[in-house]
Amino acid sequence: MxxxxxxxxxxxxxxxxxxxxxxxxxxxxxxxxxxxxxxxxxxxxxxxxxxxxxxxxxxxxxxxxxxxxxxxxxxxxxxxxxxxxxxxxxxxxxxxxxxxxxxxxxxxxxxxxxxxxxxxxxxxxxxxxxxxxxxxxxxxxxxxxxxxxxxxxxxxxxxxxxxxxxxxxxxxxxxxxxxxxxxxxxQANAKWAEDFDERKDPYNRPYYWLTGVFENYDKxxxxxxxxxxxxxxxxxxxxFDLTAHHVIPILNSWDLGNGEPEIERISGPDGTNLG
Amino acid sequence: MxxxxxxxxxxxxxxxxxxxxxxxxxxxxxxxxxxxxxxxxxxxxxxxxxxxxxxxxxxxxxxxxxxxxxxxxxxxxxxxxxxxxxxxxxxxxxxxxxxxxxxxxxxxxxxxxxxxxxxxxxxxxxxxxxxxxxxxxxxxxxxxxxxxxxxxxxxxxxxxxxxxxxxxxxxxxxxxxxxxxxxxxxQANAKWAEDFDERKDPYNRPYYWLTGVFENYDKxxxxxxxxxxxxxxxxxxxxFDLTAHHVIPILNSWDLGNGEPEIERISGPDGTNLG
CATH class of the missing domain: 3.40.1210.10 (Survival protein SurE-like phosphatase/nucleotidase)
Known part of the structure; x- marks a missing residue:
């Protein structure tokens, strides 16, 4: 400004x-x-x-x-x-x-x-x-x-x-x-517990309205x-960066290679090499 | 499972x-x-x-x-x-x-x-x-x-x-x-540089198609x-938790009171009282 x-x-x-x-x-x-x-x-x-x-x-x-x-x-x-x-x-x-x-x-x-x-x-x-x-x-x-x-x-x-x-x-x-x-x-850890309200149209075919109740699991x-x-x-x-940075080291310990080309480890968010 | x-x-x-x-x-x-x-x-x-x-x-x-x-x-x-x-x-x-x-x-x-x-x-x-x-x-x-x-x-x-x-x-x-x-x-720091393609319909009224190029700012x-x-x-x-936790302490230092009821400080993500 x-x-x-x-x-x-x-x-x-x-x-x-x-x-x-x-x-x-x-x-x-x-x-x-x-x-x-x-x-x-x-x-x-x-x-x-x-x-x-x-x-x-x-x-x-x-x-x-x-x-x-x-x-x-x-x-x-x-x-x-x-x-x-x-x-x-x-x-x-x-x-x-x-x-x-x-x-x-x-x-x-x-x-x-x-x-x-x-x-x-x-x-x-x-x-x-x-x-x-x-x-x-x-x-x-x-x-x-x-x-x-x-x-x-x-x-x-x-x-x-x-x-x-x-x-x-x-x-x-x-x-x-x-x-x-x-x-x-x-942001609270809460979510919608959905339900669908089923109705019939004038031709007797079903249609659905999304409904639900909001549930808060967060104390x-x-x-x-x-x-x-x-x-x-x-x-x-x-x-709006949706990366779960804390999960990167966990995934680097997984076996995703399956005998195929070696997975190359890359640096973690703290700059350490996780490989 | x-x-x-x-x-x-x-x-x-x-x-x-x-x-x-x-x-x-x-x-x-x-x-x-x-x-x-x-x-x-x-x-x-x-x-x-x-x-x-x-x-x-x-x-x-x-x-x-x-x-x-x-x-x-x-x-x-x-x-x-x-x-x-x-x-x-x-x-x-x-x-x-x-x-x-x-x-x-x-x-x-x-x-x-x-x-x-x-x-x-x-x-x-x-x-x-x-x-x-x-x-x-x-x-x-x-x-x-x-x-x-x-x-x-x-x-x-x-x-x-x-x-x-x-x-x-x-x-x-x-x-x-x-x-x-x-x-x-x-996730890379990249975004779409949008453009809108303006055309005219058969009645000479404008309409727009979203277009654009993808730009990566992340080295x-x-x-x-x-x-x-x-x-x-x-x-x-x-x-999917979109909270920018690192920004909470910054906002707690702002003047959001405006002479109105006192803003009450609450705990930061590390449990410390920021008030």
């Missing part, structure tokens, strides 16, 4: 360009900088890090809110970030990328299914300081007002201090206006689930 | 149930255990960790190859794994989940966009030992025969030794039958990109 000039801010989401959550987010960002919105033309929840490669994309300017340059896109949240970088900012990256505010939590493992968080991850891959915001309220008319002061302060801190390389922030807010404060957390008091359950907003630093 | 009984193996992919790659993979798995296939009814490349929540799924049995129980699904690769666990294995988890063989590499950052790898990640989230396999060949009639001996040995080792908690393997093969051996690697000789470029198959251990 250049000093003494207004920062440029890209706003994206996965609930679609007309969602209440993105309006709340862009209103906060207008207090900080020059805002550009690129968002899906309809709901894209649960799209994870999907990109559109088998069909073309539609992409066009829209005029919804005063003082904000806005574009809608027929693709996924990640497509939106790619189009923003390439077609709107044309390589001159924005100073900040914010995604949300999502209607519904993206804590613990949900970060991996979330279009909101995947858009923020894509921003970080593009080396833009990026933050995803989510509220524990699925309602389309959810009240986001109590999140705004926290969002502003977190965004200002990211603009001032930057984020370590290849990381971003995942911020989740509890419902209601009594947020006790912010906790820096790790830690340093997790996002714990923080949210106790009335705090959670901030989890997120990375 | 129970000793002295044939292991049960779930085979998934993202190129669809009729792809050449999944046929090659299930043939190898038939040499090892009892195979069940649950795969998308059409191409689902680039779907990342998307799940289908806004519309219902179709799911039905098909009969393509002898001795293999097979199902096709209208959803994403991750949907396939969820349906397999819930509707086919009914909670009695398979001993192994293998995904692929993908037509095209899923090295470096591609793991995050890949339906193949996301299906394997979902298997690991379900606590099933899981492996994704990919070949550097996009052709629909790609030759996978040179990968088979390596796939068999890697699968046998995973069945024998298991994988550390919350991890899986990402295996990529170079094209051609001269594989020098296997290298255990980390390391311990990466998957390096191994593949030098004729080796790469094996990268992958994790």
């Amino acid at each position: 250049k000093k003494h000039s207004k920062p440029t801010i890209l706003v994206v989401n996965d609930d679609g360009i007309t969602a209440t959550g993105i309006k709340a987010l862009l209103e906060v960002m207008q207090e900080i900088g020059t805002v550009t919105v690129v968002a899906p033309d309809g709901p894209q929840s649960g799209m994870g890090h999907a990109i559109t490669i088998g069909k073309p994309l539609r992409f066009s300017k829209v005029d919804l809110y005063e003082g904000v340059e806005m574009y809608k896109c027929s693709g996924t949240p990640v497509d939106c970030v790619k189009l923003a970088v390439n077609k709107v900012f044309k390589g001159k990256k924005p100073d900040l990328c914010v995604s949300g505010i999502n209607h519904g939590l993206n804590n613990s493992i949900n970060v991996i299914y979330s279009g909101t968080m995947s858009a923020a991850v894509e921003g970080a891959i593009e080396k833009i300081p990026s933050i995803g915001f989510s509220l524990d309220d699925f309602d389309s008319d959810a009240d986001f007002s109590h999140c705004k002061k926290f969002i502003k302060q977190i965004a200002l801190q990211v603009l001032e201090k930057g984020l370590p390389e290849a990381t971003l922030l995942n911020v989740n807010f509890p419902k209601g206006d009594q947020i006790k404060g912010i906790k820096i957390c790790r 830690g008091e340093d997790t996002d689930v714990w923080a949210l359950n106790h009335g705090y907003a959670s901030v989890v630093p997120v990375q | 129970k000793k002295h009984s044939k292991p049960t193996i779930l085979v998934v992919n993202d190129d669809g149930i009729t792809a050449t790659g999944i046929k090659a993979l299930l043939e190898v798995m038939q040499e090892i255990g009892t195979v069940t296939v649950v795969a998308p009814d059409g191409p689902q490349s680039g779907m990342g960790h998307a799940i289908t929540i806004g519309k219902p799924l179709r799911f039905s049995k098909v009969d393509l190859y002898e001795g293999v129980e097979m199902y096709k699904c209208s959803g994403t690769p991750v949907d396939c794994v969820k349906l397999a666990v819930n509707k086919v294995f009914k909670g009695k988890k398979p001993d192994l989940c293998v995904s692929g063989i993908n037509h095209g590499l899923n090295n470096s950052i591609n793991v995050i966009y890949s339906g193949t790898m996301s299906a394997a990640v979902e298997g690991a989230i379900e606590k099933i030992p899981s492996i994704g396999f990919s070949l550097d060949d996009f052709d629909s009639d790609a030759d996978f025969s040179h990968c088979k001996k390596f796939i068999k040995q890697i699968a046998l080792q995973v069945l024998e030794k298991g994988l550390p908690e919350a991890t899986l393997l990402n295996v990529n093969f170079p094209k051609g039958d001269q594989i020098k051996g296997i290298k255990i690697c980390r 390391g000789e311990d990466t998957d990109v390096w191994a593949l470029n030098h004729g080796y198959a790469s094996v990268v251990p992958v994790q």
Whole structure:
């Protein structure tokens, strides 16, 4: 971010360009900088890090809110970030990328299914300081007002201090206006226990709706689930290098050669030769 | 895996149930255990960790190859794994989940966009030992025969030794039958430099195809990109906890309070109180 000039801010989401959550987010960002919105033309929840490669994309300017340059896109949240970088900012990256505010939590493992968080991850891959915001309220008319002061302060801190390389922030807010404060957390070890609701169509053929319950296996008091359950907003630093570095030495002790050409050992993450 | 009984193996992919790659993979798995296939009814490349929540799924049995129980699904690769666990294995988890063989590499950052790898990640989230396999060949009639001996040995080792908690393997093969051996690697720091190919439809309205070139910024000789470029198959251990643990102490030094309720510091990953 250049000093003494207004920062440029890209706003994206996965609930679609007309969602209440993105309006709340862009209103906060207008207090900080020059805002550009690129968002899906309809709901894209649960799209994870999907990109559109088998069909073309539609992409066009829209005029919804005063003082904000806005574009809608027929693709996924990640497509939106790619189009923003390439077609709107044309390589001159924005100073900040914010995604949300999502209607519904993206804590613990949900970060991996979330279009909101995947858009923020894509921003970080593009080396833009990026933050995803989510509220524990699925309602389309959810009240986001109590999140705004926290969002502003977190965004200002990211603009001032930057984020370590290849990381971003995942911020989740509890419902209601009594947020006790912010906790820096790790992602809880929790997952969905899925079920599928089987129904019959008018032609008597079965179809299935994904349902399920969220199960937290993590007793830690340093997790996002714990923080949210106790009335705090959670901030989890997120990375997109998925290498399980601690497993490299274990795999180097395996027999993967099978009498075939010798496996060559390579250096471990600490620089030692593991061979 | 129970000793002295044939292991049960779930085979998934993202190129669809009729792809050449999944046929090659299930043939190898038939040499090892009892195979069940649950795969998308059409191409689902680039779907990342998307799940289908806004519309219902179709799911039905098909009969393509002898001795293999097979199902096709209208959803994403991750949907396939969820349906397999819930509707086919009914909670009695398979001993192994293998995904692929993908037509095209899923090295470096591609793991995050890949339906193949996301299906394997979902298997690991379900606590099933899981492996994704990919070949550097996009052709629909790609030759996978040179990968088979390596796939068999890697699968046998995973069945024998298991994988550390919350991890899986990402295996990529170079094209051609001269594989020098296997290298255990980390994910390279590389990304797509995107472009969008703008065209006009018959009504003169623009549409866009995602294109781009793959750029590797990583000079390391311990990466998957390096191994593949030098004729080796790469094996990268992958994790799905996205917490950037090393960033937690940094964020705890930030001013996120803004005169609002005091931020409470919590313990770092090493157990020290950072407050």
